[in-house]
Amino acid sequence: MHEPRVVCVTGASGFLGRHLVRALQGEPGTVLRTLSRRGPHDGHTHFRGDLHQAQSLRGFVDGAAVLINLANPADAADAADDDAHADAIRHLADAARQGGVARVLHVSTAVVVGRCDALRIDENTPCRPRTGYEHRKAMAERLLAEQLGPSVDLAIVRPTAIVGAGSANLRKLASLIAHGPAWKRHALRMFHGHRQMHLVPVERVVAALLMLASDPRPLARALFVVSADDDPLNRYQAVDARLGQLLGKPIARTVPAAPTWLLRFALRMLGRSLCDPRQRFSDAKLAAYGLPDRHSLDAALVAFARGFAADRDTEPAR
Helix, strand or coil: CCCCEEEEEECCCCHHHHHHHHHHHCCCCEEEEEEECCCCCCCCCEEECCCCCHHHHCCCCCCCCEEEECCCCCCCCCHHHHHHHHHHHHHHHHHHHHCCCCEEEEECCHHHHECCCCCEECCCCCCECCCHHHHHHHHHHHHHHHHHCCCCEEEEEEECEEECCCCCCCHHHHHHHHHCCHHHHHHHHHHHCCCECCEEEHHHHHHHHHHHHHCCCCCCCEEEEECCCCCCCCEHHHHHHHHHHHCCCCCCCCCCCCCHHHHHHHHHHCCCCCCCCCCEECCHHHHHHCCCCCCCHHHHHHHHHHHHHHHHHHCCCC
């Protein structure tokens, strides 16, 4: 009889965490431990803890085969808070190393690349972080690699903007479509045109994590981008049109759009790191590693719209 495999998940109460936990709960032979700052606590499978508090991690990761880190210590702007963020990552690395964890999967973000002129962005694209958020994400990746040492197998997973049932991504656009003035929606459609949206279905991110968690090959600090940028639906006007259809506000799929150079100039003036609307993230490396391409962006939009409409219907009248 095989020993059960212990898989630990931090940030289990977040959007991605809820989807990942549901998937792991259905895996035979897996003992799941979750860590969150709120929710149930039984000291056996559910732990209440915080990466900022090293003592709260004791016992959580001991003997685990895999630790999947989804936790995102609070973003901050000053150096003191940056130090606290670094300490939280060190606490996690120390707990994993001392607890005998075999493998760590750290979920970062694709935008850690920062200011980038490449039209095709992958794991080999140099990182040039600009914003505080990008710098903190890059720092977390670097610190984990340094602090875990050679005894713990590590992979960094960089998803683009995750979308699906319950996601925060797309809520602003959905609110504009459902409640905003028509002129503003039309203006944004013309302005953003065919700009890449960099959306990725949450199911694809979960599938990537499950595959990397169980793959017998050493990951050896590999980077993996998770994206769906090659899907033709992953453009501003196409997403707006599909959400409009799903939310009862249909509109033409495409309309004349501002020239690419104008949008590129405007995005640069707005301080965006990714300024070229044609830029795409590639997860060809994950596909070559074995991740199947069976996760539909359209299905993710349907699930998102269904949840958004349900939330809207349950809001109290004003």
